[in-house]
Amino acid sequence: MVKSPDILAIGGAHIDRRGQVSGPYVPAASNPGTMREDVGGGVFNALRTIARRGVSASLLSVRGGDAAADTVSRAITEARITDLSVVFLDRTTPSYTALIDRDGELIVGFADMALYDLAFPKQMRRSKVREAVHSAGAVLCDANLPASALERLATLAKCKPIFAIAISPAKVVRLIPILGELVLVFMNRREAMVLAGVNEKATEREIVDGLRCSGLKSGVVTAGDGPLLGFDEAGAFTILPPAPRRVADVTGAGDALAGATVAALLRGVPLRAALREGVGAATLAIESADAVPDFSAATFTEALALVPHADEMP
Template identity: 25%
Template structure:
């Protein structure tokens, strides 16, 4: 029986620890908090969201040869093909520690990602032949510059649909100057402007600059201000965000990316795929979880209908 082609997610798999403040934040003093631990990492989160949406998906990442690493593999394997998660004794499993205010917005985040320095071009080249048939690739910016550049070039050579999802402003600098071969770039406003190398640009100017660098479709998430997009064909647009009561913003961007991919790989336009992304992000925003534990296709379709069809945001 021929193996089904899968969406291959490449990048971070971390342990996320969240400390939510129970009183308003003040510098220079201790705070009472409620702490939780969840599986995280941009590529890993996107992969789990896609798996929960019944998409065949696999994850290429690395974790430490430690208890955190085994726990991450066990949790991820429920929804994702985890055979390509490589364990290493060279570093600890990546950790991301977020401090959230009493409204669930991030005050501070601390990332121990030394483990990704062990991933270079040769590491990627070694993994690639093992991946089997690929329907699309999702690449975050956690790995080294040469691993990222090699993956983009390989997708371009093989004409594979590629979605690049940025992780942070410093890590956008790991992307090459030539972004030809990037089918979809999902980024936030600050990261888009950093990648366009001009903080003073408007979002539309930054998107135009990114299209000139070779990206076919740019999608910029703007939190409560919604989403903007631009395509190589000259289409541009902005969509207002559904009004929801946010519990915790962590993971909402990854949920957006998964919902967007669910839409665009399912044959929807970029504009409509953005609506699926925003529906997915809205569901996650309303939970304290990094990945919504009840997410499935039915829930996403229902959210899409509620927010964008039944008199919701147009």
């Protein structure tokens, strides 16, 4: 196997809390359920999957000076990821809290991430960051970074592949100024509609055309358990995800998909085949209670065998 280039990820690494309702969800009422706390973040979750696929990885994020920061630091170390993050002792570590129903579907998410907006623009001008970007073979970022930080990153990473994760419909607009500099953007349908400037009734072809017009050369659009949409210079295609053998939690599926796809692309695998690996990892994430599934090579191969090949769009 050809050795993959090292990758530097810049973006979210924070506390993820997931509360799951144990019975039918009743709005505006007390619902019995369970709460668990892990370390997550779009970039960090994806990077852990990238590292598990054999790519050497480093992470630059920001966190506070609280106990949650120690938890984040330990998780990065345990994932065998080089930690280049910056600690602000007088600040609170960012967090994301998700409420999911008994079937694993998201009801609502709550993001407390003011430190990202405050710190990342200044961090992107530090010599340490310039050196880290210069040394990396590829860069992964997410829209937890403010637009000014993303623009600075795009300038620093000229001539290097830059991958991006959209994070949310509200934050994906931060990517607009640098869309032409990105190799690939991972987004769900609602995020894609924002970038494409289309409404919810748009066809897959209209979404692709809108994304291309926005300046994006290549993208991946997920749609829950519906067909996944991809496009690049060779055209547009879809992949129908296999039905999971069980549904534990869907919240980490998109990050797992992004991580495994990027890892395959860094090995030189074409997008259509790389995205099959992403779908396989996403399936394992849905079947696992953990946001980042701990899979073996055999388990991954088994999941990949269930993923159909891409169907080209006319």
